[in-house]
Amino acid sequence: MPNPKPSLHTCLSPALLHLYDVSNAIVVIVDVLRATSTICTALNNGARCVIPVDSVAKCIELSKQIGGISAGERDGKIAEGLEHGNSPFEYPAEFIKGQTLVLTTTNGTKLLHIALEKGAGHIVTGSFPNLGAVCDYLVSQQQSVILGCAAWKDRINIEDLLFAGAVISKVKKHFDINCDSSSMSETLYAGAKKDLFGFMKAKNASHYRRLSGFGLEKDIQYCLTPDLANVLPVYDNGKLVLPNS
Amino acid sequence: MPNPKPSLHTCLSPALLHLYDVSNAIVVIVDVLRATSTICTALNNGARCVIPVDSVAKCIELSKQIGGISAGERDGKIAEGLEHGNSPFEYPAEFIKGQTLVLTTTNGTKLLHIALEKGAGHIVTGSFPNLGAVCDYLVSQQQSVILGCAAWKDRINIEDLLFAGAVISKVKKHFDINCDSSSMSETLYAGAKKDLFGFMKAKNASHYRRLSGFGLEKDIQYCLTPDLANVLPVYDNGKLVLPNS
Numbered sequence: 452m453p454n455p456k457p458s459l460h461t462c463l464s465p466a467l468l469h470l471y472d473v474s475n476a477i478v479v480i481v482d483v484l485r486a487t488s489t490i491c492t493a494l495n496n497g498a499r500c501v502i503p504v505d506s507v508a509k510c511i512e513l514s515k516q517i518g519g520i521s522a523g524e525r526d527g528k529i530a531e532g533l534e535h536g537n538s539p540f541e542y543p544a545e546f547i548k549g550q551t552l553v554l555t556t557t558n559g560t561k562l563l564h565i566a567l568e569k570g571a572g573h574i575v576t577g578s579f580p581n582l583g584a585v586c587d588y589l590v591s592q593q594q595s596v597i598l599g600c601a602a603w604k605d606r607i608n609i610e611d612l613l614f615a616g617a618v619i620s621k622v623k624k625h626f627d628i629n630c631d632s633s634s635m636s637e638t639l640y641a642g643a644k645k646d647l648f649g650f651m652k653a654k655n656a657s658h659y660r661r662l663s664g665f666g667l668e669k670d671i672q673y674c675l676t677p678d679l680a681n682v683l684p685v686y687d688n689g690k691l692v693l694p695n696s
Numbered sequence: 697m698p699n700p701k702p703s704l705h706t707c708l709s710p711a712l713l714h715l716y717d718v719s720n721a722i723v724v725i726v727d728v729l730r731a732t733s734t735i736c737t738a739l740n741n742g743a744r745c746v747i748p749v750d751s752v753a754k755c756i757e758l759s760k761q762i763g764g765i766s767a768g769e770r771d772g773k774i775a776e777g778l779e780h781g782n783s784p785f786e787y788p789a790e791f792i793k794g795q796t797l798v799l800t801t802t803n804g805t806k807l808l809h810i811a812l813e814k815g816a817g818h819i820v821t822g823s824f825p826n827l828g829a830v831c832d833y834l835v836s837q838q839q840s841v842i843l844g845c846a847a848w849k850d851r852i853n854i855e856d857l858l859f860a861g862a863v864i865s866k867v868k869k870h871f872d873i874n875c876d877s878s879s880m881s882e883t884l885y886a887g888a889k890k891d892l893f894g895f896m897k898a899k900n901a902s903h904y905r906r907l908s909g910f911g912l913e914k915d916i917q918y919c920l921t922p923d924l925a926n927v928l929p930v931y932d933n934g935k936l937v938l939p940n941s
Contacts, residue, residue: 464709464712466711466712467711467850467851470711470849470850470851604715605715606712606875607876607877607880608876609876609880629900631851631852631854631899631901631903632851634899634900635852635854635857635899638884638887638899639883639884654879654880654883655879656876660874
């Protein structure tokens with residue numbers, strides 16, 4: 452008899468993470484707009500590592516201590532006291548190469564810390580810009596997977612679900628998927644994939660409204676485009692790094 | 697200037713209800729398979745009232761005390777010690793007319809009690825068999841609405857979301873809807889409405905699997921059919937009753 456396939460679940464809000472057994476799974480932190488898109492972009496552009504922290508105060512303190520770049524947002528804008536924001540365009544190679552980014556965001560880094568507290572076995576970050584790398588990794592590991600959506604202050608959002616759907620559509624034959632949140636995500640993605648940006652706009656997605664109100668359509672376009680920064684950030688001892696880096 | 701429209705939100709799990717202000721809203725308890733479908737059916741067939749209780753012990757005690765019918769399920773099956781289950785087909789007029797049903801279920805009655813604890817202003821129950829009555833009521837009240845999905849042990853399920861989508865597709869012009877869970881529900885419903893049963897089956901919905909495993913396809917078909925028991929159960933002082941009954 453062939454080995455049973457590992458399971459895959461999608462968790463649509465940090466407030467639901469307690470329902471899943473993260474200790475025996477790979478947890479993919481998904482915060483499409485924009486934390487996890489920015490994380491893979493910074494690493495792809497040569498950042499030494501990204502240190503996710505859960506408060507602005509820690510971000511300022513740690514970045515001073517280690518000579519890193521303090522960055523992050525609260526409510527979609529650069530948080531007071533930080534040097535940089537949460538846009539992937541702030542981290543081109545000429546700026547970020549060899550640097551350490553200390554990052555705090557409203558949802559993405561918060562979810563990562565919740566997953567850690569709950570004893571997550573393995574943590575990676577996922578977003579459209581590194582969709583391919585995430586899928587290759589999940590297929591290669593033959594372990595259970597939880598796609599953890601960062602949402603917005605615990606409220607479910609469309610774009611993280613679309614990313615979950617994109618992953619599922621690519622890896623599903625390798626997993627045993629009995630999870631309504633996963634099949635909903637896959638169904639929504641199937642209807643949206645031809646034009647993700649247009650879908651977000653047509654559905655009046657809350658995050659589309661929030662960011663386009665700040666003039667950040669370019670960020671949204673980038674963050675919905677697959678494989679522009681196709682590397683795999685892996686959480687290791689307090690840092691997100693590229694494997695074998 | 698015209699009055700601003702009231703808001704409408706969809707809450708996909710009881711574990712997310714704390715994110716919404718239920719005190720100033722009509723909360724629609726949605727447990728399509730099967731609690732809220734059974735509640736409107738029993739009332740439509742002449743039940744005097746349905747008393748939702750949150751434990752099997754209370755259900756047994758109260759039904760003895762008042763000469764009511766103890767009913768309910770745990771994990772989809774009749775709970776030990778109760779006389780009847782949670783199938784709408786158990787409550788035809790010849791059985792239920794003039795009777796009081798004391799009901800406890802895994803998810804639906806639990807959500808109702810959470811909403812009460814959180815100070816919900818007005819509570820009604822919704823399901824496909826009373827879709828029209830729910831929509832007419834929501835449009836007539838001109839108040840904020842929270843569509844509260846009962847889910848399955850806090851895990852989001854497809855069928856409650858489909859019902860939320862059905863309601864939204866009918867009432868949206870009367871409400872201000874800025875809620876990703878609502879637009880996702882409406883989008884899924886639009887793709888599923890031609891054949892809700894087929895959609896549930898094709899998506900391998902968890903509740904479809906659970907109930908069809910018990911031979912309850914007939915229940916699922918009934919619970920996905922609009923307006924078969926088109927009355928509005930309203931929560932009033934511990935009981936679900938029909939208005940002006």
